[in-house]
Amino acid sequence: MTLTLAIHSSKGGTGKTSIAMNLAVAFASTGKNTCLIDLDLRGPSLCSMFEPKTHFWINDFLSGKCNINDTLTDVKGEMGTEAHMYLSFSNPDIREIRDLVSKDRDWQASALKALMNGKRELSEKDLDVIIFDTSPGVEYESINAVAASDMVIIVHNDTNACTSCTEQLINGVYSLLDKKCGIIDNMSHRNIIDIIDTKRYGVPVLATIPCMCEIATRSKDEILVHTEPEHLFSKSIFSIKEKIEAMK
Numbered sequence: 001m002t003l004t005l006a007i008h009s010s011k012g013g014t015g016k017t018s019i020a021m022n023l024a025v026a027f028a029s030t031g032k033n034t035c036l037i038d039l040d041l042r043g044p045s046l047c048s049m050f051e052p053k054t055h056f057w058i059n060d061f062l063s064g065k066c067n068i069n070d071t072l073t074d075v076k077g078e079m080g081t082e083a084h085m086y087l088s089f090s091n092p093d094i095r096e097i098r099d100l101v102s103k104d105r106d107w108q109a110s111a112l113k114a115l116m117n118g119k120r121e122l123s124e125k126d127l128d129v130i131i132f133d134t135s136p137g138v139e140y141e142s143i144n145a146v147a148a149s150d151m152v153i154i155v156h157n158d159t160n161a162c163t164s165c166t167e168q169l170i171n172g173v174y175s176l177l178d179k180k181c182g183i184i185d186n187m188s189h190r191n192i193i194d195i196i197d198t199k200r201y202g203v204p205v206l207a208t209i210p211c212m213c214e215i216a217t218r219s220k221d222e223i224l225v226h227t228e229p230e231h232l233f234s235k236s237i238f239s240i241k242e243k244i245e246a247m248k
């Protein structure tokens with residue numbers, strides 16, 4: 001069965017894209033057919049790291065203009081992963097982003113339906129894992145991604161603002177939607193990688209990742225799991241991957 005993960009956070013800039021990217025490579029390089037979908041429709045980032053080899057964006061699929069398979073680019077060859085690593089890109093055109101912001105509830109409801117159908121179509125491709133990189137907070141697109149997932153990976157920074165909002169999301173959204181959750185405590189100012197609490201707000205803590213300058217995801221050559229699998233960050237990502245597999 002295909003496992004679908006939504007990488008989400010209450011606040012922006014907590015490290016979702018960095019973790020989604022590295023986690024996708026970790027799954028694909030250990031033999032799991034993986035699909036990473038950029039559902040951060042307001043702040044697309046995947047297309048700045050990889051070149052789409054298709055004319056269709058995930059936006060086109062959500063609007064009913066193509067099949068989900070039409071949006072996929074397989075980077076297995078490029079990344080040298082053992083299994084397939086499909087990417088589905090969000091359109092970075094500023095007009096498209098402005099258009100998205102004005103979409104109404106009916107469009108969002110049909111986008112959710114499309115996402116659920118897309119998941120079914122993808123599972124026929126013998127996919128092991130689908131990863132949704134999302135926008136932060138409670139905009140429709142983020143909640144759609146959470147609703148369509150099996151498990152939410154919460155990327156959390158231990159600041160006062162993030163703490164209160166994360167707790168509200170867990171109680172007010174993830175629990176109501178009956179989602180399994182795990183927390184990654186990212187950009188921790190403690191210089192250690194050990195997990196400090198096993199649970200936070202009743203949710204298992206999968207990792208504590210310190211602030212490290214080497215963590216940059218501006219190009220595909222900066223995905224540490226790919227370039228430096230022995231790096232502390234990469235080891236942490238592989239350990240998160242194993243914990244997710246054990247939780248499913």
Ligand SMILES: Nc1ncnc2c1ncn2[C@@H]1O[C@H](COP(=O)(O)OP(=O)(O)OP(=O)(O)O)[C@@H](O)[C@H]1O
Pocket residue numbers: 009011012013014015016017018019040043134135136186187188209210211212213215216217
């Ligand atoms: N543990 C870390 N230590 C230091 N820098 C980090 C760490 N994790 C991520 N970063 C950096 O923080 C910045 C934000 O990360 P990223 O883009 O992954 O966050 P995001 O949650 O996806 O942001 P957004 O909400 O805008 O989509 C990037 O420059 C990234 O390289």
Ligand SMILES: [Mg+2]
Pocket residue numbers: 016017018040043045133134
């Ligand atoms: Mg992001």
